[in-house]
Amino acid sequence: MTNSPGVNEISPADALARTDDGSSLLDIRDEGERASGIARPARGVAMASLVEQPGRWIAEVDANVMLICASGRRSLAAAQALQAKGYTRVCSVAGGTTRWQAEGLPMTAATESPEFLQRYSRHLLLNDVGIAGQRALRAARVALIGAGGLGSPVGLYLAAAGVGRISVIDDDVVERSNLQRQVLHRDADIGRPKVDSARGSLLALNPDIEVIAIKQRLLADNVHTLLAGHDVIVDGSDNFATRYLVNDACVALGLPLVYAAVQRFSGQVAVFWPTRADRPGSCYRCLFPEPPPAQFAPNCAEAGVLGVLPGLVGTLQATETIKLLLGIGEPLIDTLLKVDALSMRFERVGLTRDPECGSCGQRRSALLI
Secondary structure, three states: OEEEOOEEEEOHHHHHHHHOOOOEEEEOOOHHHHOOOOEOOOEEOOHHHHHHOHHHOOOOOOOOEEEEOOOOHHHHHHHHHHHHOOOOOEEEEOOHHHHHHHOOOOEOOOOOOHHHHHHOHHHHOOOOOHHHHHHHHHHOEEEEEOOOOOHHHHHHHHHHHOOOEEEEEOOOEOOHHHHHOOOOOOHHHOOOEHHHHHHHHHHHHOOOOEEEEEOOOOOOOOHHHHHOOOOEEEEOOOOHHHHHHHHHHHHHHOOOEEEEEEEEOEEEEEEEOOOOOOOOOOOHHHHOOOOOOHHHOOOHHHHOEOOOHHHHHHHHHHHHHHHHHHOOOOOOEOEEEEEEOOOOEEEEEEOOOOOOOOOOOOOHHHOOO
């Protein structure tokens, strides 16, 4: 036993022996860390929760309590904090679970694989994600419309985040002119279906997810079938016909739609979810009841686009998607976020739901597919 600023440190073997005498052992690592297994007699409680409300875990201020973490540093700091609150018989296990395991002492079985815990370790440290949130991402299903400029960063970041199933819908093939901005694809992919190239890139990044390649054009007679069963729809298309089709299907299916568009040096992002129970929002048709004349809305092939811009805007789409899947933060519902890359300015524009909207308003029956 050693002493460090008023706190006793004991060996793992001594800690195990003390549990037989009724002393409590608390593992103060975060839940994600504890998923790798904990010292068998221990109970798990995050350090912050213990220090903030020690009475929930320690019955009496003079109770015999031992704290263990990964290496012994956090448990020592927590023991010092508890002593400052009047707990007189708190000690720290030197070397933590690392030493506990090295000495062959009993551990509970891991509830997640080492690969899972390593890959998502930075997510597991976030209170708003943690092990429960990461598992939610693993169970999530996202449909990605388009494997082009916007779909590339969205797909890459959703795959990296561990979204369990990504359906990539696109009927195009890779062309050399795509490579300036569509970072899912490589020069060797020229001529391949974009969905096949995208699937290979996403699985190379994260082989533990499922990527479904759907080489089809969205049409009125297949859009419901292709989008149903997903949790979030991400629109990375580049034409108004597809945007209206996807919007109307999402309204009918009750699914959130993460929208974006880019042109030249500017872009915009929004979340459309008029059927959301607690905070209904507007839909794409509320913002654009009719497509603008073609001369006022040329596509990228006609007007050009700064190659990095879809990466910036698509990353915002991926962020909104992850927020929706986790139920955290403030999604861009009833907000259009406009991006000007040349000045690097962001502008938030409030949106309102149109009660006469042909998709989500009183006239919805006229347009639902």
